[in-house]
Amino acid sequence: MAALLLAGGLYVAYRATTEKALPAANLPSLAVPVVPTVPAATPGATAAATQPVAQPSAAVSEALAGPVTKVPSSSPTVTKAAAPKVTGKANPGGANLALSGVVAASSTEGGPFTADQAVDGDPSTRWSSGFAEPQWLRVDLRERRQLTEVTLVWEHSHATAYRVDVSLDGRTWRRIFSTTAGQGGTVTVAAGGAVARFVRMYGTKRSTQYGFSLFEFQVK
Template identity: 45%
Template sequence: MSNQGVALGGTLFHFGIEGDYGGVWFNVIPGDNKRLSYYAVAKAFGGSAAQPGVNTPPRFASMSIDNASAVAVGSKATIHANVTDPDGDAITYHTSLNSIGIDGATGTQEVPFTQTSPGVFQIDAPSRPGVWKVYVWAEDGHSNVGVQTVDMRVVPPAVAGTNIALHKTATASSFDQYNGNWSPGQAVDGDLSTRWASNWDDDEWIQVDLGSVQSFHAVQLVWESAFAKGYQVQVSNDGSTWSTVKTVTDGDGGVDTLDVAGSGRYVRIHGTQRGTAYGYSLYELGIYQ
């Protein structure tokens, strides 16, 4: 180049730690904080910020989450972050989450944390199962920030007993036939990446044929974002006459684990009020004996 140190243009990417999942055009200080990339650019172009003695961001040597592959909904997730500041500055921390792997969301949402010891933080696991990105932000009070992220898989809490609905025959009042495979069997296949989705009406249901009259002590519903605010758990011996063993009027989505005693060959979840403008959608319907 004849004009050394002059750039015609470029895009700075912060893959994995960028917060908005894209290139930041000419913005080397996203969020008004300087990251290590800022000082790398300064060094490449000979800026004053690359001179010896300049205050630089905290460094992450490592970051991990206990039992990261199976953190139960609503439990405490424990984060271990090995962070140091090269200038000896006091570090202020923030924690945040992102659900891009679940719903394609961009940006991060700050969540409260408790620091139990140096470099150890606890946050509440989200109510929605799936893979979440967990961020720790380390600020030094001099407009510098270090950022690190790791993945955490959030799973429904374990239920005692055997899931007698698993791989049984499921039917429903309706299912979405146009946007994918949202048939009722998807809610009893043991796979949290598949789901049943109904038409967009309040009065919809999904039922499972257990094959014979059986008793159970718990029902677990793993909702997609289209959840039921109101619904009934019903049982039947013949698939025609139904008895209600549980009524819910304050559902808020996520995972519902219900202590409910019942007996029947058929178990039905009968929606009475949608929680969103869409229908009802279940990743899994578990019935435990």
């Protein structure tokens, strides 16, 4: 079929054909890759039609997970070492160790009633504390001793509630006697062989409006 077109003011004639276009003879042929088509999933297809997924072998899984630490089914028994036994110098003669010790008190009433008056071996002198609660009197024996008893000789202003404590270092205390119904007088406390360097009376309740007062504080 022929047609006329106007181009740049000129009529150009061309002929349209239905012939196939052929490549030029001097051009190489091109290979067109063929892409395989994936069939669409058929409705109602079962899971058996799908391809199985490869699973890693046990060796590969272990290599990826890293080394495995095996925990024993039961923990080993741990035995604690026995604490070293605390020893102290014995006092076979029953001497009053407070006479050669260093005494201290929480407070003093004043005047002649200082702490050292309770460890001087004189039953006529005494220590008297300030008029408040609690109060304490402490003796440092200078070395660790094995104790048999502690004796308190109270003046009229005695303690109704108090305790007797022992310590190796003056910071951590262990109670060997306590009462909330003290009657004053002379009280002897059995120490049972306790090893200590420090011994104290710790008063928490007075019998009068005055302080805690001791004629003697003996440690044997």
